[in-house]
Amino acid sequence: xxxLEISKFLNEKLSLEYVKNELVKTAYGTEENLLTKLxxxxxLIWYCYFAIVPWFxxxxxxxxxxxxxxxxxxxxxxxxxxxxxxxGLGLLGEMLILFIISLLFGGDLxxxxxxxxxxxxxxxxxxxxxxVFTSINPEKFxxxxxxxxFPAQFSFSVAYAYRILPTLLEEFQQIxxxxxxxxxxxxxxxxxxxxxxxxxxxxxxRSFYPLILNSAKRSRTTVEALETKGFTYGANNLxxxxxxxxxxxxxxxxxxxxxxxxxxxxIVHALHYVL
Amino acid sequence: MSRRKCAVLKKPYELTQSQxxxxxxxxxxxxxxxxxxxxxxxxxxxGVIELKIDAFAFIPLTLCMLFHPLYAAIGAxxxxxxxxxxxxxxxxxxxxxxKFILFSLGxxxxxxxxxxxxxxxxxxxxxxxxxxxxxxxxxxxxILKVVVGVEEFEAVPGLAKSIFVVEGVEFLNDFVFSGxxxxxxxxxxxxxxxxxxxxxxxxxxxxxxxxxxxxxxVFTPKLIAISLVLTAIAFVTQAISExxxxxxxxxxxxxxxxxxxVIWVVIGxxxxxxxxxxxxxxxxxxxxxxxxxxxx
Numbered sequence: 001x002x003x004l005e006i007s008k009f010l011n012e013k014l015s016l017e018y019v020k021n022e023l024v025k026t027a028y029g030t031e032e033n034l035l036t037k038l039x040x041x042x043x044l045i046w047y048c049y050f051a052i053v054p055w056f057x058x059x060x061x062x063x064x065x066x067x068x069x070x071x072x073x074x075x076x077x078x079x080x081x082x083x084x085x086x087x088g089l090g091l092l093g094e095m096l097i098l099f100i101i102s103l104l105f106g107g108d109l110x111x112x113x114x115x116x117x118x119x120x121x122x123x124x125x126x127x128x129x130x131x132v133f134t135s136i137n138p139e140k141f142x143x144x145x146x147x148x149x150f151p152a153q154f155s156f157s158v159a160y161a162y163r164i165l166p167t168l169l170e171e172f173q174q175i176x177x178x179x180x181x182x183x184x185x186x187x188x189x190x191x192x193x194x195x196x197x198x199x200x201x202x203x204x205x206r207s208f209y210p211l212i213l214n215s216a217k218r219s220r221t222t223v224e225a226l227e228t229k230g231f232t233y234g235a236n237n238l239x240x241x242x243x244x245x246x247x248x249x250x251x252x253x254x255x256x257x258x259x260x261x262x263x264x265x266x267i268v269h270a271l272h273y274v275l
Numbered sequence: 276m277s278r279r280k281c282a283v284l285k286k287p288y289e290l291t292q293s294q295x296x297x298x299x300x301x302x303x304x305x306x307x308x309x310x311x312x313x314x315x316x317x318x319x320x321x322g323v324i325e326l327k328i329d330a331f332a333f334i335p336l337t338l339c340m341l342f343h344p345l346y347a348a349i350g351a352x353x354x355x356x357x358x359x360x361x362x363x364x365x366x367x368x369x370x371x372x373x374k375f376i377l378f379s380l381g382x383x384x385x386x387x388x389x390x391x392x393x394x395x396x397x398x399x400x401x402x403x404x405x406x407x408x409x410x411x412x413x414x415x416x417x418i419l420k421v422v423v424g425v426e427e428f429e430a431v432p433g434l435a436k437s438i439f440v441v442e443g444v445e446f447l448n449d450f451v452f453s454g455x456x457x458x459x460x461x462x463x464x465x466x467x468x469x470x471x472x473x474x475x476x477x478x479x480x481x482x483x484x485x486x487x488x489x490x491x492x493v494f495t496p497k498l499i500a501i502s503l504v505l506t507a508i509a510f511v512t513q514a515i516s517e518x519x520x521x522x523x524x525x526x527x528x529x530x531x532x533x534x535x536x537v538i539w540v541v542i543g544x545x546x547x548x549x550x551x552x553x554x555x556x557x558x559x560x561x562x563x564x565x566x567x568x569x570x571x
Contacts, residue, residue: 086315102437133361153296154353157303161357168308205461208334209468212305216476219300223293232292252559256552263545263552270538270545 020169022082034076035135040144042254043132046261050128054121061275063120065268070127077131087126091119138162140248147245152235160222171214175207290343290479297477298342302350306334307358314359329453330355332382332406333461339386340401340466341473341482348382373416376502381409392470392482395463402462406454414446 035043054066074084098115142159146152180203186195234240290298309331335351352375360371385405389397418438474481 082315098437098441101440105436105440129360153299157300157353158357158361160300161304161307161354161362164304165308165358165362168304172308201456205333205457205464208305208309208461209465212301212334212337212465212469213473213476215305216297216301216473219297219304220477222300223297226296227293253556256556260549260552263549266545267542267549270542273538274535274542 018082020173022080024166024169033078033135035073035131036137037253038257039248039250039254040136040140041148041248042250042258043136044141044144044148046258047128047132051125054125057121058117059272060117061272062268063117063124065264065271067120067124067127069264069268070124070131073131074127077135079130079134083130083134087130091123091126095119143245143248146241147248152231156226156231156235164218168211168215172207172211175210176203179203179207290346294477294479295343295346298338298346299350299353301477302335302338302347303354303357305338305354306331306351307354309334310355310359311362328457329449330457331461332409332453332458333402333465335378335382336385336402336405336458336462337465337469339382339405340389340392340398340462341469342477344383344386347386348379351382352379374413377412377416378409381405381407381412384408392466395467398463398466399459402459403454406458407450410446410450410454414442417445418442 050066050070054063057063057066095115138159138161142155145155145158183199183203186199189196234244313328313330335347338347338351341347355378356371356375382405385401385408388404389401391397422438471481
């Protein structure tokens with residue numbers, strides 16, 4: 001690949017449009033996969049285990065077992081490469097910096113070894129969350145939270161956030177574009193593009209002024225619509241919540257998934273004694 | 276007439292249920308959106324110093340100064356949780372609870388320090404101290420987290436020092452870089468401009484300097500109890516993992532008494548059961564596919 005092609009490829013991959021599309025795809029990832037068939041409540045409880053318990057595990061065999069399980073699920077959940085890339089870079093970068101700094105303080109490769117295991121641990125935990133939250137349907141997710149006893153405001157916010165995201169992104173992009181149309185971009189890019197970067201940051205921050213005003217109007221409309229439907233009353237009414245979330249039912253899929261997870265955990269923890 | 280006006284002014288700053296919800300939703304969606312960008316924008320490395328946009332803290336701070344600080348602060352934290360973590364699949368478990376409390380606390384204090392949003396010096400002090408309080412607390416928690424996560428923290432030479440240095444540099448960098456460029460200056464730009472313009476859009480009066488909050492209403496016993504319980508949980512989990520307690524090895528004598536064959540048997544049985552379930556699922560899946568084909 002020539003340099004031109006590489007820069008073109010990078011341009012395509014890093015453009016605002018690509019990021020926007022990937023975000024929307026991640027947020028609305030309703031593609032059928034292994035995890036979407038499950039009851040969201042089961043997924044949430046399952047996730048709670050894999051988000052908290054690994055922190056207390058120091059056994060290397062068990063940690064690798066957890067990571068393998070998560071890798072498999074992430075593969076099956078078809079997670080967006082952008083998200084995986086951001087995550088991987090973050091983990092690797094952190095390790096690299098720590099390694100360089102510990103070298104300065106007289107450490108060597110041994111110093112980094114515990115950090116590698118910490119990274120494996122963190123990797124397993126973050127992969128679990130990526131797999132779960134890209135394959136969970138926002139509507140179902142919100143209802144599951146409501147059923148599990150979270151405040152109605154919170155569960156509404158989840159559904160609202162997923163709904164409003166494309167609108168917000170679209171509007172934000174338009175405001176930025178209109179600022180750029182009216183403004184004068186710097187002619188020279190300067191050392192390390194600092195002029196361009198400063199210019200874009202100023203545009204970015206100033207764009208929030210109209211955006212805040214527009215969002216204020218929208219949030220008023222939203223709340224008025226909610227209250228017309230009796231949101232506050234309904235949120236405090238147990239029977240209403242039961243009626244609303246009545247469609248959430250456990251099927252053989254959920255039982256099978258839970259059982260397989262438990263058996264896998266037994267295998268991994270047992271392997272710890274043998275290996 | 277004038278007496279009635281006086282009575283109105285003396286009333287503590289209170290919002291109705293739907294106004295609280297409006298402030299909450301406004302803060303949530305705006306800070307959430309900005310958080311998505313901060314999660315994705317790459318950082319520029321200048322040697323050890325990492326130029327990174329930590330957070331666009333000016334958004335929650337602006338809203339905390341203009342409206343009721345508590346609802347704006349909690350809204351912002353919820354927004355970060357949903358847009359920045361759940362939607363991008365980067366939810367971090369227990370750490371998020373800590374960040375939620377710390378960030379809300381910092382923003383809330385920042386908003387409460389400002390009595391009159393039109394005085395620039397007050398806005399500046401509020402912005403810097405709100406963000407600063409959050410950063411100091413977050414740095415302490417970060418150091419504790421590595422201490423908890425890494426086995427034999429003290430035993431590894433150089434690791435303890437390097438982590439203090441990394442966290443210290445990161446704190447200074449965040450405070451100087453994000454603190455001025457993305458907190459102080461934008462807040463100074465936005466607050467006086469929005470004051471008096473945004474409130475009518477939500478159907479409320481602008482805050483004025485005679486207005487005061489009743490602290491007992493903001494910090495209800497329930498809120499204090501919940502934060503105390505959460506702090507206690509965080510502390511206990513840290514204490515447990517710092518001691519030798521491990522979930523993976525709860526009975527070391529187990530192997531010696533029964534021999535390793537028993538464990539292999541356990542593994543075999545579990546593997547067999549999982550295979551059975553997978554086989555059952557595959558058959559069921561095929562049947563379901565067959566049914567839909569039949570219907571089609």
